[in-house]
Amino acid sequence: MSSFRSPALPLRSGIGLKPRHYPDVLAAVERGDAPAWAEIHPQNYFGAGGPPHRWLTAIAEQLPLSFHSVGLSLGSAAGTDPDELEALAALCARYAPAMVSDHLSWSNGPEDKFPDLLPIPYTHAALDHFAREVGRVQDRLGRTMLVENPSRYLAYAESDWSEVDFLHELCRRSGCGLLLDINNIEVSAFNLGLDPVSWLDAFDPAFVGEIHVAGHAVKDDDMGGRIAIDDHGSAVRPSCWALLERFIARAGPKPVLVEWDTDVPEFSVLMAEARAADRVLAREALDA
Template sequence: MYDFEPNLPPLPGVGYKPQHYRDILEEAAPVGWLEVHAENYMGAGGRPLAQMRALSERFPISVHGVGLSIGGAGRLDPEHLARLKHLVGWLNPASFSEHLAWSTHDSHFFNDLLPLPYTDATLARICDHIDEVQDVLQRPMLLENPSSYLAFAESTWEEPAFLREIARRTGCGLLLDVNNVFVSAVNLGFSPQNYIDAYDLDRVGEIHLGGHDEDEDDHGAPLLIDSHGREVADPVWALLDYVLERSGPKPILIEWDTDVPDWPVLREEAVRADRALAGVLV
C-alpha cells in the first residue's frame, strides 16, 4: 500500500490553457504550479508536448485525469492506463488525481463524470481500482470529491466517511474541491461546513476552486451546476477560508475550463487565492 505525501507547494495554481502560454512565462506570479488534464497530453508529440516540457522545467505540474472511470463497474481500461503511465513517466508530475465517479460501461464511454452509490460493494471496487492505478504508476494518487445533483437511496456511507475509508485502505491522498462541496450542499440540502468538519483534511494534497452556474429544479428550488465557466462565487471563497482555518495552507487550484478568459482575469482569481493563503500564514 502506498502512503500519500504532499508534493505540491502551498501556493495558487491554475489549470493550464495553451492560449496563456506566453503570459504564464512572462507574468506567472503569484501562480506557483500548473494543472493539465491527462487526456490532452497522451499524444506522441507536437506543440502541446513541447510546451508542456518547457513549462515543467519552471513549474511543478499536477496531472488531473478525467477518463479512468475509477468508480466504473468493469475493469480499468488497460490501454488508457498504459498511456497514462507513459505520460507520468516522461513528465514526472508532482501530483496525479482522478475523480470519485464513473464514465464507462462495457465498451461505451460517456462524456461525463457520473455519480455512484456509497456502499460497501462500491467501496471495495474503488479501492481495487485505486490500488491498480497506484501500482501501475508507482506513486500514490489523489481522489476528488464529486459535485452531486442527486443522492442514492441505497447509500450506506456519508461521502466524507467514504472518502476517508478509501484513503485509509489504499494510502491515496484526497483532492478537496471546495466548489463541489458547495454545489452538492445546495443541491442536496446539507451544511457545507459540517461536510468539511467530517472531511480528512490531513490527507488533502490539493484544493480546487471553480465557478458554477445557478438554475432551478422542476419545483423551483435552487440547482447549482458545476460548470468551470466563470469566476469563483463569493460563498465558495468563504468556504475556502473555513477550510484553510482548519487545514492550514494547501495548494489551491483555479479551474476555468469553458469560456476561458484572457490571462489577466484568470490571474486575478489566483491573486485572490494567494490572499486567502496569506490569511492563514500570518
C-alpha cells in the same frame, strides 16, 4: 489512522493550464510573477508529440505540474480503463508530475465512454471496488494518487456510508489522498438540500493533498426549482472563498487550484483569482 503525505506541490495557488495561456505563462515566468504551479488534464496530451508537447515541455521546465485525470473511470464495473492507465503512466514517466488525481466516479460502459463523471453509490461493495482500483493505479504509476469528491445532482436511495466517511475509508484502505473540491461541496449541498459548512468540516485535513475552488452556475430546472451546475465557467463565488478560508484556518496551507474550464477568461483575470487564493494562504501562514 494513516495520513496522506503530499508530494512536492508548493503550498500556494496554481492555475488550470489552457492552450490560450501557454505564451502568457512563459511570459509571466520571465517577469517573475508566474503561478506557483499548473494543472493539466493529461488526456489532452496523450498524443505522441506536436505543439501541445512542445509548450508543455517548456512550461514543465519552469513550473511543477499536477495531472488531473478525467478518464480512468475508477468506478466502472469492469474496472479502470487499461488504455487510459497505460497512457497516463507513459505521460507521468515523461513529465514526472508532482501530483496525479482522478475522480470518485465512473464514465465507461461495456462499449461506450460517456462525457460525464457519473456518481457511484456509497456502499460496501463500491468501497471494496474503488480501493482495489485505486490500488491498481497506484501500483502501475509507482506513486500515490488523489481522489476528488464529486459534484452531485441526485443521491442514491440507499448508502452504507456518508460521502466523507466513504472517502476517508478509501484513503485508509488504499493509501491514496483526497483532492478536496470545495466548489463541488457547494454544488452538491445546494442540489441535495444539505449544509456545506458541516459537510466541509467533516473532512480530515490529514488526507487532503490538493484543494480546488471554482465558480458554478445556478439555473431554473424543469420542475420549478433551481439547480447548481458545476460548469467551472465563472469567477470563484464569495461563498466558496469563505469556505476555503474556513478550511485553511483549520488545516493550514494546502496547494489550491483555481479551476476555470469554460468561458475561459484572459490570463490576467485568472491570475487575479490565483492571487486571491494566495492571500488566503498567506493570512493563515501569518496567523500560524
